[in-house]
Amino acid sequence: MSTTQSERLRALLEPLVAKAGLELEEVKVSAAGNRRQLLVVVDADEGVHLDTLAEVSREFSQALDASDAMGDAEYLLEVTSPGTDRPLTEPRHFRRNTGRLVKLQLKERGELIARIMTVDDSGLDLEVPGVKGRKPKPARADFAEIARARVEIEFNRKAGEDQAAEGDESTEEA
Template sequence: MSKIVSSKVEQLVLPIVQELNLELVEVEYKKEGSNWFLRVFIDSDRGVNLDDCEAVSEKLSEVLDEKDPISDAYFLEVSSPGAERPLKKKADVEKAVGKGVYATTYEPFNGAKSFEGILVSFDQDELVIETKVKTRKVTNVVPYEKVASIRLSILL
């Protein structure tokens, strides 16, 4: 049910974020304890501030009240996905080239299931991630189809 609700809300919020020159990162509808939460994560190249979140929240609240796609009571939260945002689409991964990433795979690949380093390149089929092993750099070529999850990472 939560995937269906998320999909419906995504269709409603997408025109709002586009109108405000923002990017829709993810819509999540989740039960925590006895409460339901509808979370909308937005971003932009310049970052997201409180005014952006407030504008999306107000416009989305009006649309949700009008269309009423959710029968349960819920709390609406609109926020930035944070510095270590998930990269959900191939376009997100493309934008992350040159940045720090953390990727996990469904099964071990080259002896590992997780890779943290600089995303050197992405050609839609393979990620090239440069990691550090002690004092040397190791280049890992990971097929995109084997990636379970990938997010930005703040490397120290």
């Protein structure tokens, strides 16, 4: 039984990702002009720091050069963390976005925009924002009923509103 290039790449890179305390989200090979591009997406519960991306990128490069997983042709390696536009498909994606506003397409109920309050094994506890000064309402969505989900970018979120959920900004000690 033959394995695909993507499977071989995952097998090569996954131990390096785990060693760095990250999770391998995606491995994608595509054409980029005369050469190929290898896109590797990694993530972690607390987010991924730029220094960590640089370190795993160097390790990936060394491992790929030492193997034949990409063949002899030139390729461009891109190592990144998921963007806010990526679909939320796994329970860990929802857990990592607790406190954020999401747009859910529910199989039976249609579209729902709500803030993720908690995530458990079966689904999400949500808070639907109130309209025109009304109070927010609690809601529940089980994973089985979610057809699609994405984070909604909030440009007008008031300062002090659940900033612990913002997670994108990190503080570094000098």
